Every structure is written in C-alpha cells, then in structure tokens.
Amino acid sequence: MIVELGHMALIIALVVSVFQTIIPLYGTACQQARLISFACPAAIVQFTALVLSFGALINAFVTSDFSVANVAYNSSFLKPMLYKVSGVWGNHEGSMLLWVLILSFFGASVAIFGGNLPEILRARAIAVQGLIGASFLTFIIFTSNPFARLIPAPIDGRGLNPLLQDIGLALHPPILYLGYVGLSTTFSFAVAALLEGRVSQLWARWVRPWILAAWVALTAGITLGSIWSYYELGWGGWWFWDPVENASFMPWLAATALLHSVVVVEKRNALKRWTILLALVAFAFSLLGTFLVRSGVLTSVHSFAADSQRGMFILVLLSIAIVGSLSLYAWRAPKIESSGTFLLISREGALVINNLFTVTGAGTVLIGTIYPLFLESISDEKISVGPPFFEATFVPLMVPLIFAVGVGPFLAWKRNNLVSALHNLIFATVCLVVVFVCLLGAPIGAVFGMALAVWLMLAVLTEWAKRVRLFRVSLFASLSRARLLPRSAYGMSIAHFGLAVFIFGAVGDNLYSTEVVRYASPGDKIKIAGHTLTFQSVTKQLGINYDAYVGKFVMENGQVIESERRFFPVEGQQTTEVGLSVRPSGDIYTVLGEAVAQDKWTIRIYYNALVVWIWIGTALMSVGGLLSFLDARLRIAL
C-alpha cells in the first residue's frame, strides 16, 4: 500500500512539475500576477510529493519488502539497518529518485528563502527548475521506476554489493548530489536572467549564496568520495583521474570559476555574459557527469551495472539542455551589457585569470575523459587515458593559477599596483626558494609543488596579517580588527589556505609514499618508512552478514591495526577491509591478502605520506565556502 502511495506521489510530482514550468512562464509572458504567483506553491508541493515518495521507498527497504523489485535486487534481511537505508541510493533507480528529490529541494528553497527576489525572476527560475524536474521525473517513471513490483516476491533479496556496505555510501552520494544538483539553481537563475535580458549587480548578489551552497556541498561530497576510495582496495586510491571522478571534478572546476566571476559582476558590473555562460556550463557538466556515471559508456572502476537505453535517455536530456540553453544564450546574451572595463593587473584581473585557468583545466579534463569514447566510435582503437595524461596537462596549468591565488587578494579593484602587491610577498617568496633548495634531489616537479604549497600558505597568512595590520598597530588593536573582518574575508582566506594544505598533502603523498608486498607469518616484523610493524596474528571472526579473517598488526608504540578479509555468503562475494593508522606525517595502511600456506599470508603495507592533509585541505575549503555563505551581507540576499 505504502509502495503504491509512493508511486502515486512520484506521478503527482511529475504532473506538478509540468504545471510549475508552464503556468509561471505563461504568466510572465502575459504579465498575469496570479499565474506568476503559482510558481512558489507548486515548487513546495513538488518537493513534498517527492519527500513522500522517497520516504515510501526507504520504508520498503527498511521493512525488507521484497515484492518491490528494487528492494529484492539490492537488499536482504540480514543487512545492517544503516545499509538498508543507504542501500536506497546504492542502485540506479533509488539514486535517480534522490537526484530529483534534491532538485525539488532546491526549487522549494528558492520558493521559501527567495522572498527578496523580484517576483518575475523568482517565478522564471522556479519554472526552469520545474522543467528540469519534469524531464528527470519522466526519465524515472518510464525507464527506472523504483516502485516496480516483483511477483512472486522472493523470500530473501539478493543483497547489496558488499563493497558498497560502507559508511561512505551513506554520506558520499547525498552530499555530492547536493552539490551536483545545487548547480541547477544557478542554471535556473541564469536562464531567468537571459529571459529577462538583464543582469544586474543585484542579480550577482542574489545568486552568490546559491553558488556557494552548491560549491560547498560539491567540495565536501568529492572529499568524502576521495576518502572512501582511499580506504577501499582496488579503487585506485584517493584520486585516480577515473572518468567517474572526473565527472564530479569538471562541475567543481566550473563552479569554482563561477564563484569567482560572479564576484566581478557584483563588484564591478562586468563579465556578465561570461558569468551567465559559466552558470549554464557548470550545470551542463553536472548533467554530463550524471550521464557518464549512469550510462556506463566509459570504463570506470566506480561504475555500477549500467543500461544503455537509460544512457540514451540522459544523453538526449543532456543535449536538449545544452543546445537549448546555449541557443537561448546566443539569442539573448547580446542584450546583456557590461559597463565595466578593466585592467589585467587588478583584483578583477586576477579573478579573470582564475577563470581562464580553471575553465581551461576543466577543458583538459573533459578531453581526457571523453576522448577514448570518441576514438572508439570513429576507429577500432581502444585506449584509456589515465593519471599520466592529467598530470602532464591539468597539473602544469594549475601552477600559474596558484600564483594568481596568492597575489590576487593583495591587488585592489580597478587599480594597477602589482609592484606593491609583490612587495608584500617577499617573505613568502624567500621561503619558497628555501624550501625548494632544501628538498632538491627529489623529482623537480614535486619539489616545486611543495615549495608552492608553502608559498601559498604564507601568502594567505601575510594577506590576513596585512588586513588586521598585525605588528603595525598594537596586538589588541589587531585583534579587534580581526574580529571586525567580514566572514566572507575569512571564507576566502581559509579556502585559499585549504588549497595550499591540499597541495602540500597531494604532492607529499606523491613524493614520499612507499610500500612493501611480501609473504608473512604471525610474529614477523616488517619495516616501512622508519616504522616497524609486527604481524601479530590472524583470527577468524563472525560479522552480522559475513565471516572474516582478521589480521592484527602492532606498531612499535603498541597501537594495533586490524585489517580483514570478509566473505559475504548472501552475495557470494569477498571483500578486503584495509587497516589504517592515520597520523599527520603519513598513514600506515595494511592489507591482508590470501593465505598461501598454513600461517603464511600475502600482506601489503603502504606508507602514505602526508595523505591526511589532502582532506584537511579540502575540508578547509568547504569551511571557507560555508563562512562566506553565512556572511551577513549575503544572508540578506538569501
């Protein structure tokens, strides 16, 4: 019964979303206030219907209703409750439902929190939001219905792929989707602005919190995915330049560019058409990502069972969205006029450089991601493009960008004062040279990366010190200045500092990580990166829905690291749980392999240098974005 209600709610949401699109757009065209005011309630009703629908699906998973095909294929009685719930989006149908749920959440948010927006702009944005919702709801209902029944119902379900039975599944997809789909809001605002034929500084101010919200969620979502991929064996570590990873990285880069260009619109009334284009492109990247992940056209370690018919449907949606929005852009953008012109050496100039490099970076990632597909469709050649390609293209492009990140905040709006800006960076640059010289001997690129990370950290700190006039006025006066700095200033500093910390971790991992693979028997001592581990024992243990061999490793300080080999009888599958000792200087990461003889096991130990700083860095970036989001001056706009 509840399942049918959920299905009904889904259909109601589709119907509402169609009206949510047509009525407000018609209303704005013939200036009927009553039709325009239909937008907000419709968005809220659509969201409510989808909450009910999603709730019904969760209920089916929690109560193990195997008469629902989706539950039968992806769940089982014995599965722990956490994975019963997160298993809802651990499959194609459920994850698409989560996608539209979040989409309607943003639509409803615009309706509820957008009180300060002009009525027409808001109605149009909500209508566009409705259009995207209608397309995806059609997709779900006709090709991927999560409520389809299975008759007769099996006694037990097939279970969830054991590799996915992890806390990562509970956290990573919802937060990543919040970011992915959050970009739909800026897309809708951009389309609404195009329909209006006008972009004002106020528009930028209205849109900025929505970009920030999506960007923060996207950063956090990618971070969580990276952590999960790091401790799951065989997924290629914290970042592998896998197509599915790139699919989330391209919208992130576009959103990062957008975040910076919208500031130029707000402060200088310039760069308007470019900003609108970026808003369209960022969401197009989100859709492209959804297509790449859901269609399985690319070989990826993270892809799940895929269906080409569904891929086709998303491809059509993607094409309509891109062609439609770009046509609208070509038609309406010439009406949008920018008043400001500007110099290269100025704050806005630095922001333009940010845009140039992040967008070009996104372009190289895009080429590397889809080129294999392209080549395969025109020739017989099958290739894969892996980390070496991206290290040779994307990474060098980021070097000048890092310099711009350091110098930019010292530059004033409009003015041309590079010399005085560089004057502030003498100390940081001296440190860069010192670090570079000290580390020489290792691969030159990595050494330079380390030095650059240190330079950027110091540049950010120097900029903060300059703002609070540290050591120029009394410490007390500096502190009170520090308190008065706006949150968005801290947001920027923390996010930039986070970027530096991230580079430090990523390069450090590249430079200093080592590993050992060997056979070992209990009692053996293993030396790695200055540590001595004792392989103490292997014992057999029973989990809720699996049996496990648990290997114990003991560090010299007595810390125990356990890694497991689990066997899941329902799914008939084996998984490896790595053991981890997280430390600031570098993680010890242990893997228990197969038994090759009585009491003799294959083991693999990694020393992953500085790797934890990668996520501390990206977490700082999220925190910085969040602080900006909470800035009082922007909050009025929300």
Place this chain on the structure above:
Amino acid sequence: MISKNYRLGMLIGFLAFIGTAVALVLIAFEDSVVFFFTPTELQSKQVNPERRIRVGGLVEDGSTKRGPADAEIRFKITDGNTTVTIRYIGILPDLFREGQGVVAQGYLQNAVFQADEVLAKHDENYMPRNLASAMNK
C-alpha cells in the same frame, strides 16, 4: 577607456595561453595514452615493450600459480583464441576469479605481461566493456 594596444596585448596573451594548453594536451596524448589489446592482438601486432598498455581477457581455469618470489602470481588470460601469461606481484582484487574477466596494466616483456596493476570493478557481473566488444566480434 582602454587602449587598442592593450586589448591587442590581452588577446595575444590569451591566444598564447590557449595554444600552450592545446600543446600540453597533444604532447600528453602522444606519451601517456594507454592502448588496450586482447591477447590475439598482442600476438599479431608489434607492441613496444617500453610502452604501458592494457590487456584484457578471461582468466583461464586452473592457470593461477604462485611464486617463486614473495607475493608473485602468474595467471593466463584468454580471448578464446590466444592466451597470454600475466605476472603480477601483489594482492589480487577481491573480484578476481578464474573464469571471470580481468584487465591488467603493465608492459609486455618476452611474451610475458608484467602487470603493475590488475583491475576489477564494483559489479559482480563485470565484464570489461573493451573486452566485451572485442569478444563479440
């Protein structure tokens, strides 16, 4: 107002930048793209032993052997016509099974494929797409 020369300078700088990016991409494609081969293609085509490649096929039943070195594993993969021996040092992925599809990345040296990576996917029914299309020919 900004002078024409300044605009021209900006334009040239921008084009130079895009040119650099394009050059980087082209050079990287030349050097770092990894080609995929089936065992039959591996035998019939000239493969540069210095070049990193991927091979894919089904793991032959009963072909997995250990040693002589620590953690060394040898197995054969087949596409139905030809087999090739893969040598790998390390721990095989959880989804590695005889009779199942697998992709190895590494170098072909003296008719033995020295893998530095053996790939398997999330999906239990996984057959690498490259392999599936190669085997359906």
